[in-house]
Amino acid sequence: MEDTPAVQINHLVKEFPSPFRKTRIRAVDDVSLTIMPGEVYGLIGPNGSGKSTTMKALLGLLRPTAGSCYVFGKNSLKTDSRQEIGFLPENPYFYKHLTGEETLRFYAKLCGMRGKALNNHVDKMLEMVSLQDARKRRVGGYSKGMLQRIGLAQALIHEPRLIILDEPTAGVDPIGSREIRDLIVQLKDRGVTVFLCSHLLEQVQEVCDHVGIIFNGKIVKAGPLEDLIAIEDQTEILIKDAGPRTLARIKAVIADAENAEFVSMGKPRTTLERLFLDEAKKSNSTAATAAPKGDDHA
Amino acid sequence: MRTTIQIVVIFFVLLSFGFAKYRYEDKLSRDMVSLKLIQPPLREGTSLQLGQTGAAVALGGLRSLVAAIWNFRAFLHFEKLDWIKVEETYEIITTLQPQTTYYWDTGAWQLHTNASSYYKEKEDLSPLRRRSMQKRYLEKGSSFLELGLIENPDNWKLHRELSRVWSEFHKLPDIERAMKHFDDTLKCDSLPEFKRPHIQRFKYYAMTRLQSLQQEAYRYGYDLFKESPDNHLPKLSCTLFALQNSLNIAQNERIPDSELFPSSQRQLEWLKNYIIHEKQGYPMDGVRLKIQQLGTSELFKY
Amino acid sequence: MRRNAFFSPARIVIIASHTFTHLVRMKVFYFLAVFAVLMLAASFFEMPWSRTTEDSAEQELIVLKSTAMGAMAMFSILFAIAATALLIPKDLEDRTLYTILSKPVPRLDYLLGKLAGVLILVGVSLLLMNGLLSIILHFKTEELLLVEMAKAEAHGWSPEHLESRLTEISQQGVTWALQAGVGAIFFKAMVMASVALLISTFSSSTLFTIVIAVVIYFMGHFTEDARNYWLHSHSGGATKELKILTQSIALIFPDFQLYNIIDSTIEGKKVTEGIFSRLAILTLFYSGIYSVLAWFTFRKKEF
Numbered sequence: 001m002e003d004t005p006a007v008q009i010n011h012l013v014k015e016f017p018s019p020f021r022k023t024r025i026r027a028v029d030d031v032s033l034t035i036m037p038g039e040v041y042g043l044i045g046p047n048g049s050g051k052s053t054t055m056k057a058l059l060g061l062l063r064p065t066a067g068s069c070y071v072f073g074k075n076s077l078k079t080d081s082r083q084e085i086g087f088l089p090e091n092p093y094f095y096k097h098l099t100g101e102e103t104l105r106f107y108a109k110l111c112g113m114r115g116k117a118l119n120n121h122v123d124k125m126l127e128m129v130s131l132q133d134a135r136k137r138r139v140g141g142y143s144k145g146m147l148q149r150i151g152l153a154q155a156l157i158h159e160p161r162l163i164i165l166d167e168p169t170a171g172v173d174p175i176g177s178r179e180i181r182d183l184i185v186q187l188k189d190r191g192v193t194v195f196l197c198s199h200l201l202e203q204v205q206e207v208c209d210h211v212g213i214i215f216n217g218k219i220v221k222a223g224p225l226e227d228l229i230a231i232e233d234q235t236e237i238l239i240k241d242a243g244p245r246t247l248a249r250i251k252a253v254i255a256d257a258e259n260a261e262f263v264s265m266g267k268p269r270t271t272l273e274r275l276f277l278d279e280a281k282k283s284n285s286t287a288a289t290a291a292p293k294g295d296d297h298a
Numbered sequence: 299m300r301t302t303i304q305i306v307v308i309f310f311v312l313l314s315f316g317f318a319k320y321r322y323e324d325k326l327s328r329d330m331v332s333l334k335l336i337q338p339p340l341r342e343g344t345s346l347q348l349g350q351t352g353a354a355v356a357l358g359g360l361r362s363l364v365a366a367i368w369n370f371r372a373f374l375h376f377e378k379l380d381w382i383k384v385e386e387t388y389e390i391i392t393t394l395q396p397q398t399t400y401y402w403d404t405g406a407w408q409l410h411t412n413a414s415s416y417y418k419e420k421e422d423l424s425p426l427r428r429r430s431m432q433k434r435y436l437e438k439g440s441s442f443l444e445l446g447l448i449e450n451p452d453n454w455k456l457h458r459e460l461s462r463v464w465s466e467f468h469k470l471p472d473i474e475r476a477m478k479h480f481d482d483t484l485k486c487d488s489l490p491e492f493k494r495p496h497i498q499r500f501k502y503y504a505m506t507r508l509q510s511l512q513q514e515a516y517r518y519g520y521d522l523f524k525e526s527p528d529n530h531l532p533k534l535s536c537t538l539f540a541l542q543n544s545l546n547i548a549q550n551e552r553i554p555d556s557e558l559f560p561s562s563q564r565q566l567e568w569l570k571n572y573i574i575h576e577k578q579g580y581p582m583d584g585v586r587l588k589i590q591q592l593g594t595s596e597l598f599k600y
Numbered sequence: 601m602r603r604n605a606f607f608s609p610a611r612i613v614i615i616a617s618h619t620f621t622h623l624v625r626m627k628v629f630y631f632l633a634v635f636a637v638l639m640l641a642a643s644f645f646e647m648p649w650s651r652t653t654e655d656s657a658e659q660e661l662i663v664l665k666s667t668a669m670g671a672m673a674m675f676s677i678l679f680a681i682a683a684t685a686l687l688i689p690k691d692l693e694d695r696t697l698y699t700i701l702s703k704p705v706p707r708l709d710y711l712l713g714k715l716a717g718v719l720i721l722v723g724v725s726l727l728l729m730n731g732l733l734s735i736i737l738h739f740k741t742e743e744l745l746l747v748e749m750a751k752a753e754a755h756g757w758s759p760e761h762l763e764s765r766l767t768e769i770s771q772q773g774v775t776w777a778l779q780a781g782v783g784a785i786f787f788k789a790m791v792m793a794s795v796a797l798l799i800s801t802f803s804s805s806t807l808f809t810i811v812i813a814v815v816i817y818f819m820g821h822f823t824e825d826a827r828n829y830w831l832h833s834h835s836g837g838a839t840k841e842l843k844i845l846t847q848s849i850a851l852i853f854p855d856f857q858l859y860n861i862i863d864s865t866i867e868g869k870k871v872t873e874g875i876f877s878r879l880a881i882l883t884l885f886y887s888g889i890y891s892v893l894a895w896f897t898f899r900k901k902e903f
Contacts, residue, residue: 089699312893324827333872493761
């Protein structure tokens with residue numbers, strides 16, 4: 001059972017008829033990829049490279065022109081395959097007339113959940129995405145961040161084994177972004193397979209353990225993240241509280257070594273994001289009353 | 299390409315389904331028409347007259363609603379005394395709802411009573427013209443009722459209306475013509491039994507107004523009188539009384555006054571009321587005399 | 601529901617009730633409801649210039665019924681077309697469609713659920729309006745019966761006469777026959793909703809769907825004439841083209857004239873069970889075919 005890949009895409013080709021010329025556009029050109037259960041796979045590429053098309057083929061929203069897609073061994077064209085999938089679309093939109101709670105109940109029922117189990121799940125999901133306070137509010141009044149969170153909740157409501165996320169942090173503020181990334185890590189710990197598409201490379205780097213790069217419909221590079229981004233011939237050492245004499249001695253050791261070459265030395269930099277988050281944390285703890293979560297104004 | 303194929307397949311499926319269903323529909327349709335549940339298809343040319351909106355609703359749904367609205371409009375035309383529009387409107391209405399007696403009746407009434415008397419009294423026309431217009435609309439009303447009878451053959455109400463049109467004193471009565479309609483009314487299968495005596499009496503009254511029919515009238519009236527005490531009505535009694543006089547019926551064959559009238563007081567009352575209708579052509583032989591006689595004896599009573 | 605059947609009634613019910621709530625919470629429905637209520641209120645309008653023929657009582661009831669049923673019919677058809685026409689394009693535009701179809705929801709269930717939701721709404725509205733009509737009609741009929749009885753007193757009618765009049769008036773009151781008329785209104789709406797569903801699977805424009813559906817609605821009223829011409833006309837002058845044209849119309853379009861029993865029920869005529877059930881069966885067939893064709897188009901659609 002564990003040998004069955006969570007996602008198996010075999011030589012997927014998708015062509016669209018071009019409105020102006022007789023020739024067809026190949027959005028996806030012979031893409032093959034395998035995702036094993038428990039992996040976090042990131043598909044990265046520029047806009048229009050075929051990421052969304054690949055995802056939609058996996059979800060059965062499109063029919064492949066050639067090739068096939070399987071989810072846990074079931075063909076993507078069969079309705080059954082979607083029992084295991086939770087999908088968060090890009091810029092998700094939900095029925096405005098429903099409240100957050102009603103939305104989750106609706107989708108849960110569509111997946112076959114009933115009664116007490118349903119109620120428990122809905123409560124759990126709302127807690128997980130920190131939307132308990134907004135559960136009775138109509139989705140039409142949600143902010144972008146809240147929409148993203150309810151989207152995640154709906155994707156997870158039926159406890160799928162595979163989550164597909166299309167640009168999960170697009171347009172979300174850094175705090176929200178961080179929360180989503182934390183969630184993905186949580187899911188990974190629970191053994192859920194995650195397949196995400198993004199063009200925000202830094203974020204992909206943080207969570208994914210496997211990556212595929214797609215350009216013009218073709219996978220140009222794919223494999224474990226660490227392997228891909230490791231610069232083979234360089235090593236990084238991070239030292240704390242080293243005085244100038246210690247640094248000089250280290251440099252001398254390197255000079256003595258046979259093939260090693262000193263490249264550079266300097267103060268490591270934090271990222272702007274980390275700076276922002278630290279400031280946010282500080283201001284949250286110094287404020288007399290913390291602003292309630294779920295009340296962000298995106 | 300895909301869409302074209304899909305459309306072709308859909309048309310094909312619809313056509314096949316069409317072949318399967320059309321006989322079913324045809325049978326259902328004919329059954330409904332025979333049960334008078336749906337109207338037969340609209341006569342030619344109606345949609346031209348209805349105006350776009352009316353046509354839309356009529357064809358799209360409720361003819362009865364359009365008829366009701368047009369009926370309202372007809373009354374507006376009536377208020378403006380626009381007889382041509384009134385006539386047109388009722389033609390449309392009865393095309394939409396040919397089986398609604400009310401519309402034939404009302405439409406005819408507008409013509410044979412309202413329009414007709416309008417022209418009868420129109421002072422700025424010459425007497426000759428007045429008369430001819432009056433007659434014209436009377437005939438129109440009558441023809442309208444006849445049309446109604448084509449759509450509704452056994453309709454006693456329309457027959458009765460025709461008999462009224464041609465027997466009514468205020469119009470241009472043609473008693474012989476009215477007789478035919480009275481008979482048609484009485485022949486209707488749909489005529490309820492409790493209405494029959496009523497119609498018979500009115501037929502009788504009309505007959506008494508025509509000299510040539512008085513003999514027949516008397517026999518008819520005599521039978522009616524003898525048939526049922528419900529027919530012992532003032533007018534019947536008075537006319538019989540007068541006919542007995544005018545036809546010189548032998549004493550032993552007459553219905554005596556004591557039978558015709560409940561009391562002499564009543565007789566006096568009834569005859570006094572009866573004589574008012576002299577102008578309408580009812581027989582009046584011996585009425586005046588009797589009134590005088592009874593009047594004097596009444597005087598002597600007190 | 602672990603094993604996702606090709607077709608699942610439970611899921612259709614979920615989507616149907618969701619669609620129902622969706623439509624109810626749309627402002628549009630309130631507006632139309634107000635319209636319907638106004639029309640019904642307008643039917644309180646008294647018969648003007650009644651000639652005091654014996655028929656005027658019935659005529660008042662008929663006018664009341666035809667106005668109310670007219671409003672009900674207009675509302676149901678318009679709503680059936682418009683609501684169905686906007687459902688799928690709206691889902692597509694709002695991308696809520698993705699979230700539904702990415703769940704294990706067979707496309708047939710989705711379509712049938714939407715259709716059922718619209719029909720439930722139309723059905724409920726008709727029930728409410730019918731209820732209101734029945735109440736008003738009942739009181740009006742009682743009132744007219746009393747007037748007639750007073751007339752009988754005053755003019756000394758025979759018992760049979762009174763009996764006959766009372767029966768004639770009661771026939772125009774609240775009867776089972778009238779309910780058959782309301783049923784026919786619902787059937788018409790059902791067919792039109794299915795037609796709109798089919799068209800909306802092709803077209804992503806609500807307006808286009810509505811326009812085409814209305815055109816089909818009109819054409820459907822000529823089907824009977826076309827069929828009569830094709831089957832029963834004996835005129836030798838018919839050109840071949842005309843024959844083919846009338847044949848095509850008769851075959852492709854539904855025959856809406858059959859639903860005009862509504863008019864007769866307004867006039868108090870009785871509809872036999874046989875006729876009514878045949879009409880029901882025909883309606884189911886129409887809805888069935890259009891739904892299947894809609895699914896045929898929709899199942900291959902790509903998003």
